[in-house]
Amino acid sequence: MIRDVAIISGLTLATVLFVAGAAEAASPQEMLKRYEAEAKAAGDFPAGGFSAERGKAFYLARHKGGKPATPSCTTCHTDSPLKAGKTRTGKVIQPMALSKTPDRYSDPEKVEKWFRRNCRSVLGRECTPREKGDFLTYMISQ
Numbered sequence: 191m192i193r194d195v196a197i198i199s200g201l202t203l204a205t206v207l208f209v210a211g212a213a214e215a216a217s218p219q220e221m222l223k224r225y226e227a228e229a230k231a232a233g234d235f236p237a238g239g240f241s242a243e244r245g246k247a248f249y250l251a252r253h254k255g256g257k258p259a260t261p262s263c264t265t266c267h268t269d270s271p272l273k274a275g276k277t278r279t280g281k282v283i284q285p286m287a288l289s290k291t292p293d294r295y296s297d298p299e300k301v302e303k304w305f306r307r308n309c310r311s312v313l314g315r316e317c318t319p320r321e322k323g324d325f326l327t328y329m330i331s332q
Contacts, residue, residue: 221326267286309321
């Protein structure tokens, strides 16, 4: 009886861990739905939806308000999201394009962590859901 309970408990724990792990994985399209809901709630969702063109312009632009050493995404990520970039300390950064790094946008917590960190560095503030959606739409198209 005790052995049966231990086996069932082990199976239940394994099931919980599997489901929890699966819940963390997300597709880029699921991320876009999240940003769409957030942008709509903020009253900042464009009539035509997210735009790869706006995302590209955002990626390439030189922004003000952030750190002088990181005025744009391209400072570290190069002007092509298809190419690997480098941090200011020389560490290689995998390409931003989904076609080159398919799992890059599969972990919502990591995506948010890097948006938070990089937006503060480049813009001096958090990115808006619309900016995130446009950026991600551009990266999906690459």
